[in-house]
Amino acid sequence: MLVAEKNSLTEEIEKMVEKHGATRAALMPVLQDIQRNHKYVSEFAQQEVARLLNIHPVEVYSVITFYSFLNSEPRGRNIVRLCQTITCDLIGKEIVAKAIERELGVKFGETTKDNRITLEFANCLGMCDQGPAMLVNDKVYTKLTPEKAVEILNKVK
Numbered sequence: 001m002l003v004a005e006k007n008s009l010t011e012e013i014e015k016m017v018e019k020h021g022a023t024r025a026a027l028m029p030v031l032q033d034i035q036r037n038h039k040y041v042s043e044f045a046q047q048e049v050a051r052l053l054n055i056h057p058v059e060v061y062s063v064i065t066f067y068s069f070l071n072s073e074p075r076g077r078n079i080v081r082l083c084q085t086i087t088c089d090l091i092g093k094e095i096v097a098k099a100i101e102r103e104l105g106v107k108f109g110e111t112t113k114d115n116r117i118t119l120e121f122a123n124c125l126g127m128c129d130q131g132p133a134m135l136v137n138d139k140v141y142t143k144l145t146p147e148k149a150v151e152i153l154n155k156v157k
């Protein structure tokens with residue numbers, strides 16, 4: 001990261017700390033503000049939050065990993081969540097996952113280089129009788145085959 005970017009991020013976080021107060025209680029609101037503005041909380045941002053709130057960086061990191069709405073890595077414009085729970089697993093989730101990974105050239109847990117898609121596994125989406133199931137952002141797709149999943153993802157902008 002460039003020095004200028006670091007400084008502007010520091011300034012931005014300082015303003016958030018000013019708004020929410022320089023105490024431990026400000027940790028969550030400050031992290032939410034950073035997540036909202038940048039879609040993730042970088043390692044540098046985590047260090048700055050820890051420094052400005054006078055808490056240990058490990059504590060900041062553990063809060064981010066605990067809450068699924070906070071991310072420590074940049075994410076894609078679209079989040080694809082394939083159900084990994086037992087019913088979907090038994091009816092072909094694995095071959096669907098492999099086909100998706102092959103098509104996009106990234107593994108689950110990763111984001112495509114063009115930032116178009118982040119792949120994640122999810123737990124039961126409540127569509128067990130119509131699995132394998134996946135969510136693309138907030139839309140559910142069911143009865144997936146490898147071909148159907150690839151076709152759906154190729155239409156995602």
Ligand code: FES
Nearest residue numbers: 083088125127128
């Ligand atoms: S197990 Fe996949 S939707 Fe329930």
